[in-house]
Amino acid sequence: xxxxxxxxxxxxxxxxxxxxxxxxxxxxxxxxxxxxxxxxxxxxxxxxxxxxxxxxxxxxxxxxxxxxxxxxxxxxxxxxxxxxxxxxxxxxxxxxxxxxxxxxxxxxxxxxxxxxxxxxxxxxxxxxxxxxxxxxxxxxxxxxxxxxxxxxxxxxxxx
Numbered sequence: 253x254x255x256x257x258x259x260x261x262x263x264x265x266x267x268x269x270x271x272x273x274x275x276x277x278x279x280x281x282x283x284x285x286x287x288x289x290x291x292x293x294x295x296x297x298x299x300x301x302x303x304x305x306x307x308x309x310x311x312x313x314x315x316x317x318x319x320x321x322x323x324x325x326x327x328x329x330x331x332x333x334x335x336x337x338x339x340x341x342x343x344x345x346x347x348x349x350x351x352x353x354x355x356x357x358x359x360x361x362x363x364x365x366x367x368x369x370x371x372x373x374x375x376x377x378x379x380x381x382x383x384x385x386x387x388x389x390x391x392x393x394x395x396x397x398x399x400x401x402x403x404x405x406x407x408x409x410x411x
Contacts, residue, residue, distance in 0.1 A: 258290035259317045267305055278302065290314055334360055338372045341365075345379045348394035354379060357395040 264286055271279035282302045288294040289311055296302050336358055344354040355365040369375070376382065 255291055255318065258314055260286065260290070261313065264310060271305065282307075286310060286314075334358075334364065334368075336360065336365075336368050338374075341368070341372065341374065342382065342384075344394065345382045346384055349380065351379055353394050 264283075268279055268283050271282055278301055281296070281300065282305055285296040285300070285302045285307060288296075289307075295311070296307070340358060341354065344357045348354045348357055351365060351369070352362055355362045358365065360368075374382065
């Protein structure tokens, strides 16, 4: 393991500050142990007092962070992108009544739909203002509309 960088959480620094007040030499050994492990994977001697300050947990967190980063890099990083066209949105506008329903029908969250709407200039708060002027009716219902189930007011979404 030879990293160019790694995450240091604020809790590590808090522990370092407390140690520095009590024993500056031990604090230096503690932070050195974290840096050495983070950059090279080198661990302190088993009889070192720094193990008493949570290094096992810290090393586990560092390993998890490194693993998460490596997976993200391998998979191209971040969430998979969605490709929603303006036609996709207009199709849902014809059958859905709210932006929330449209987002659910497109299987995206409301914030993602808001960003896509801004990109296409769809700034009206009410999507019905964009409905087809011919008031075209379609056989396809809004797949993002909640149904009331037999359980009362519980919302169930069709998939």
